[in-house]
Amino acid sequence: MKNKKILVWFRNDLRLHDNEMLVEAIAKSDSILPVYFFDPRYFENTKFGTAKTGIFRARFLRESVAALRTVFQKMGGDILLVHGKPEDHIKELVEQFDIAEVYHHREVGPEETLISGHVEDLLWTLKINLRHFIGHTLYNKEDLPFPIKDIPDVFAQFKKKTERDAIVKSCFDSPQSIVFVEHDSWGVIPSLDELGFSLNGNDPDASYAEGGEEAGLEHLRLLLSEGSDIYLKTNHKSSIDKPGFASRLSAWLALGCLSPRKVYWQVKEAESKFGSNSNFNQIILGLLWRDYYRFMFKKHGVTFFQEENLEQAILTALELKGTGLEDWKSGNTGNAVVDKYMFDLNATGFIPHAGRLLVATFLVHILRVHWSCGAAYFEEKLVDYAPASNWGNWASVAGVSKDVKSKNGFDLNKQIKILEVVLPDDSLFA
Template identity: 35%
Template sequence: MSDTAVLWCRRDLRLHDAPALTAAAEADRLLPVYCFDPRQYGERPFGGRDSFRYHKTGPHRVRFRREAVADLRARLRERDGDLVVRHGAPEAVLPELVAAVDADAVHFHTYPTPEEAGVEAAVEDAFRNRPVETTRHWGHTLYHLDDLPVPYTEIDDTYTPFRQRVESGPEPGDPLPVPTVPPTPDAVGESIPPGECPTPGELGVEPVEPDDRGVHPFPGGESAALDRLEAWIWEGDNLREYKQTRNGMLGPDYSAKVSPYLNEGCLSPRRVAAAVDRYETERVANDDTYWLVFELLWRDFFQFQFAKHGARFFERPGIRDRTDIDWRDPATDDDAAREFERWCDAETGVPFVDANLRELVATGYVSNRGRQNVASFLANDLRIDWRRGAAYFETHLVDYDPASNYGNWAYIAGVGNDSRNRSFDVLSQAERYDPEGEYVTHWLPELEPLPADAVHEPWTLSEREQAAYGVQLGLDYPEPVVDLRADRG
């Protein structure tokens, strides 16, 4: 008797190097399914102690995700397969489809954060008393769970020892090839309509198009991901100088710009590492070429850290249980609420911070250097509950990944994976990474009349100088929300 498998697609919107797909494709018939889970959209509670409400998924990620789902469907149809799309909770949708096609198995990729694991558990519970086998697969990191030299519960809580231990062991596996896709059950297109992606409005956002001022348009999908990897590494030959350019802030090629594809699963980290290996063999191997793999390992580190520590990462004291920090809560502190609103609105009066926040909201993307400074300003200069900023990033980032986002925010806030002070001197950072003010004036054109030595600190200008340049603080650009020079002593 032939068998039928259901593939529950999640943040794994690709055909290459997808263990769940590879296993499911061994069946005679295959029904891939993607669910737009309503719980991932609209305004939701953060949960836990000192909860607050925030918007889960903003317009940039909605656009990217809808394009990625459409691309996956197109790639499956090229192989005589299909993708069924539904707007509903997976634990409700999947049992109905499994029953409709009389499936024997459900395959899916597993993820380490409590929210994602909770949905997996609900899906498994839905099949507990049915003759259907559910199988989890790990497939979103460079080093898989079985590659680790120790159980994930015993990995180091700081990055360098983790990296050194992992790199001293076996190499990560090669990416899996695209399997032969079995035909979809006959019911698809007849009694089971494939369905369409919900509209942006149905997902709680206004439609948005890529902003021309952004560093990259980030079209969604595996096809765009593979094109970007090929163009950046081979056509642009950018890998040979990556370590030197990675702290850039303007232009498409200072970094690989593949994080949205990695985090939505359109691109496998093993596929990226394999491209680096081939580049090093065919062109050059140096510190720059290694650095992209170094950053993939940072991504791995946070995935395994969340598997180890779970929900503690989302608590205000963090995994280090830092109860000694007097966090300001916008829910109970009016001044903190006003300052947080100014931070969100890119009106802190600190140009380097505001420029990065404008880029984030306009494009869904901001450089790693910008993220660190924006996070440090909120957490270390304003001392506002760091989770508020992390949740704001969750809303807006096109490349949002829960482990990377909250792990990095906790790291900067001093409640995460490093005991050292991670406070950034935002003004020094601005002078170092944007010495001519090109980045700031790109996003804050109202400051273009200012000379380079004043663009990062316009409050240093006298009223006469402000009038001469046509930039009046409090009118054309805000007064700073905090005196950074005084804070730095």
């Protein structure tokens, strides 16, 4: 085919480094058309009365898309920004630019999978192939020591067999040059107002850190630089006012500004220079948990949740919404530990994993509110929200995940004991 053009549909993969989809598209085409859709479904309200995307993640997303656009512009091109659903615009784009193929990264969440299905069905009528890539995990599924259907449901077994029998592949290099499809109008990034947010005096820039690939790589570099806090000895059984180390890499990983493999190999390089470190181990463990939940959703879908009549349980929970849930959301439960973390979540869009376990424990096992209400609230508030990890972790806290016997994850008795600690207000908000 003369002048073969490939449309590269960016989703949660907003980077150049270790991006097999992009590398393959460049190699197999004469020119590419990068596209990002600001899908209105991700800025709507849910049946839980929460927003699909809160202001902190919206800000981080806008910055990440803008950063990718800047990189493409420096390379002589751009990324087409479309305000609308992919299935409503993909046919027009394919026909307008004479596209031969469409490339995208496959997601595992049911809503994201459904969107891919709509686009694939539409492209099929045009005899255009939608090619799927998987670039969100540390391990490629074809490199696992078992097929997806046989992946162990218990995390400890998954971790042991994967670390023993699978390999982490090297990263794909960032492309040095790209030939872009010519276009005169590349679209604009919608403002927070246009996405439906009212700032009301709040500063969303104070939430986490700057979005985008360059910012993520710089954070990773500083994190692993000699003399950083990662090399301090930590006591992972420390009290709540002296929490263990947190890498804060998760937002860049969630939007694909950082590749899990990039993080892994950079950590391994630091380990070879400075020796083993418990904080290094925690970062790698976090990457494995991300993989585990993604593969669980790939294997099971929503049947990962081991709860009879889940839909009815959710409907009942929505009918019974009361002051307990609202006090939890606003950080007015009266429990100093919980309120401290919920204050931080509402003010910044981020709390460490230990804090997430604690507030989830309180909501589910102390207030007796259905876990899905908490998961939906985290979906709105977290700057680093990732569907599989968020809903998977909440299911684990509630005891309705496939991995109900794992000792590597949630320990209810331990969390309850920590919740019994009441600290002076000064130590909580210092």
